[in-house]
Amino acid sequence: MTVSPTPPSKPVGSYPSSGIDVLIVGTGLAGLTAAIECIRKGHNVKVLERNADINTAGDMYFMGLSATRFFKHWPELAKEYDAISLHDAWIETFKHSGEVMIRPLRVADRLRAQGLDPSTPPGTFQMRPLVYKMFVHQVERLGVNVQFNSRVVDYFEDEERGKAGVVTEDGSKYEADVVIAADGVGSKSQKIVGGQVRAMSSGRAMWRAAFPIENLDKDPEVKEFFHLINGSEPIVRTWLGPSTYGLTLTRPDTMIWILNHDVTGSEAESWNSTIEADEVLENMDKSVGPTPWAPIFKKLVRCTPPKTIINFELLWRNPQPSWTSPAARVIQIGDSAHSYLPASGNGATQAVEDAISLASCLQIGGKENISQSVRAHIRFRFIRNACAQKLGFSNAELLQDTDWDKVKLDPRRAAPKLPRWVWSHDPEQYAYENYDKCAESMKKGIPFDEDTSIPPNYPPGYKYEPWNIETIMEDMRKGKPIELGSGNWD
Ligand SMILES: Cc1cc2nc3c(=O)[nH]c(=O)nc-3n(C[C@H](O)[C@H](O)[C@H](O)COP(=O)(O)OP(=O)(O)OC[C@H]3O[C@@H](n4cnc5c(N)ncnc54)[C@H](O)[C@@H]3O)c2cc1C
Ligand SMILES: *[C@@H]1O[C@H](CO)[C@@H](O)[C@H](O)[C@H]1NC(C)=O
Ligand SMILES: *[C@@H]1O[C@H](CO)[C@@H](O)[C@H](O)[C@H]1NC(C)=O
Ligand SMILES: CC(=O)N[C@H]1CO[C@H](CO)[C@@H](O)[C@@H]1O
Numbered sequence: 265m266t267v268s269p270t271p272p273s274k275p276v277g278s279y280p281s282s283g284i285d286v287l288i289v290g291t292g293l294a295g296l297t298a299a300i301e302c303i304r305k306g307h308n309v310k311v312l313e314r315n316a317d318i319n320t321a322g323d324m325y326f327m328g329l330s331a332t333r334f335f336k337h338w339p340e341l342a343k344e345y346d347a348i349s350l351h352d353a354w355i356e357t358f359k360h361s362g363e364v365m366i367r368p369l370r371v372a373d374r375l376r377a378q379g380l381d382p383s384t385p386p387g388t389f390q391m392r393p394l395v396y397k398m399f400v401h402q403v404e405r406l407g408v409n410v411q412f413n414s415r416v417v418d419y420f421e422d423e424e425r426g427k428a429g430v431v432t433e434d435g436s437k438y439e440a441d442v443v444i445a446a447d448g449v450g451s452k453s454q455k456i457v458g459g460q461v462r463a464m465s466s467g468r469a470m471w472r473a474a475f476p477i478e479n480l481d482k483d484p485e486v487k488e489f490f491h492l493i494n495g496s497e498p499i500v501r502t503w504l505g506p507s508t509y510g511l512t513l514t515r516p517d518t519m520i521w522i523l524n525h526d527v528t529g530s531e532a533e534s535w536n537s538t539i540e541a542d543e544v545l546e547n548m549d550k551s552v553g554p555t556p557w558a559p560i561f562k563k564l565v566r567c568t569p570p571k572t573i574i575n576f577e578l579l580w581r582n583p584q585p586s587w588t589s590p591a592a593r594v595i596q597i598g599d600s601a602h603s604y605l606p607a608s609g610n611g612a613t614q615a616v617e618d619a620i621s622l623a624s625c626l627q628i629g630g631k632e633n634i635s636q637s638v639r640a641h642i643r644f645r646f647i648r649n650a651c652a653q654k655l656g657f658s659n660a661e662l663l664q665d666t667d668w669d670k671v672k673l674d675p676r677r678a679a680p681k682l683p684r685w686v687w688s689h690d691p692e693q694y695a696y697e698n699y700d701k702c703a704e705s706m707k708k709g710i711p712f713d714e715d716t717s718i719p720p721n722y723p724p725g726y727k728y729e730p731w732n733i734e735t736i737m738e739d740m741r742k743g744k745p746i747e748l749g750s751g752n753w754d
Pocket of ligand 4: 368493494
């Protein structure tokens with residue numbers, strides 16, 4: 265096994281004060297990471313949040329290695345992350361009908377078979393509530409200035425004075441040297457960066473539920489089937505069918521299931537609104553062809569407590585042409601800049617990467633070069649994000665249209681693509697290594713997609729070509745595989 269060298273840790277206090285006032289809107293993963301990383305880099309931070317508290321709801325998401333390397337600077341986060349992470353996890357694959365296709369394997373063995381080091385996996389599934397609580401603890405330890413019940417309704421900037429700001433619902437104005445819009449999908453900053461990105465219905469949605477494991481006591485058959493391995497080890501079970509896929513995760517304390525389906529009409533792009541099990545049971549066999557869902561999965565759905573199942577609509581958005589205001593004093597990060605399909609496994613990961621990259625760029629450039637730093641950050645992030653977004657479509661297609669003959673030969677074909685260019689990235693190091701070169705290229709007027717001075721943090725060999733959802737939909741209609749583009753996407 266390869267032992268990776270211990271990277272230098274630069275905890276809070278390592279950087280001198282930059283004198284940069286940063287105003288952050290939103291306490292999602294993007295906003296919270298930006299808050300702690302900006303503080304570590306010496307900036308002054310204030311955070312506004314519309315809700316009364318930090319919302320720790322949700323079930324699980326995938327956290328890539330590229331989004332967790334920075335824990336090396338945060339010993340308490342690193343420790344807590346290790347404590348909440350799944351250790352000794354297993355994975356098993358079924359057809360949606362219930363037929364076992366790949367017997368349980370240790371995730372570590374699967375990684376080893378792929379030539380990867382199991383002690384640093386490319387990423388792991390994490391419970392959103394636990395990850396959030398971990399960030400909340402860190403924010404509390406640092407005493408970050410978070411002002412709740414502050415709904416931002418507008419953004420502005422004043423180029424001459426070198427300031428940007430926001431207006432909240434009650435008419436209050438807040439100003440800073442730079443404003444980070446981390447207010448998620450539907451950000452109020454869309455106007456100032458150049459217009460609303462249209463959200464298109466994909467025709468698909470996800471039912472998702474997470475609940476205490478004791479609920480399985482209601483049905484002994486379900487309890488037996490969805491058991492932990494060897495009494496205590498968590499297991500992910502994937503369920504692949506024609507134009508559908510499901511996922512279950514059994515943890516010692518929690519049961520989670522997720523099911524992709526055709527829209528039924530009750531969905532919303534919201535993590536708050538819930539539906540009941542009957543609605544799922546009535547609809548789940550509608551989009552899977554002649555073979556119905558495994559009875560055991562239906563019984564699992566029946567064990568779900570009331571007010572738990574979320575019917576989350578999957579909306580599609582083209583890559584946003586701009587993430588910043590004309591004078592580069594307002595900058596979008598996370599879902600506000602780019603929304604992801606869950607199958608991309610990148611929504612949380614890229615949000616965290618954005619925050620780290622931006623905090624670093626602002627530190628490198630200092631107070632005199634804020635606009636340049638914001639623009640450099642975008643150059644570091646745009647193509648990478650456009651590629652990761654596209655990967656989501658191709659992964660969704662892969663999961664929904666499994667070629668079982670190929671899967672039998674190579675189990676990796678039943679798993680979403682998790683390419684090296686995604687997980688091997690270190691957004692902080694990348695910013696420090698490339699900021700000067702990037703600033704130079706911008707001064708020379710070299711367009712972002714022709715700048716060869718900076719190594720790619722996207723598929724090696726890829727040449728950026730603008731793409732849009734319409735082309736992808738057209739390909740899907742014709743039954744063509746999604747055209748990823750040039751370069752090595754594996
Ligand atoms: C409650 C909740 C549960 C989720 N559960 C899951 C899950 O189970 N699995 C999964 O894959 N993804 C989930 N997500 C989405 C996932 O967290 C994001 O896709 C990803 O982490 C990117 O985060 P973000 O910080 O950019 O945006 P978000 O996480 O959406 O955070 C945006 C924040 O900005 C605040 N905000 C929005 N508008 C304003 C405004 N006008 N003024 C002030 N504040 C504002 C919001 O209240 C929120 O706190 C969930 C999101 C939320 C909010
Ligand atoms: C969603 O949940 C949060 C946190 O509990 C709450 O503050 C907010 O009002 C809810 N939103 C909706 C639309 O119910
Ligand atoms: C920031 O701006 C100052 C003044 O224009 C300049 O001297 C300096 O080189 C800049 N720093 C970076 C990292 O670009
Ligand atoms: C120690 C132990 O019980 N190991 C078992 C864990 O589960 C796997 C899969 O069911 C078995 O193969 C091991 O023998």
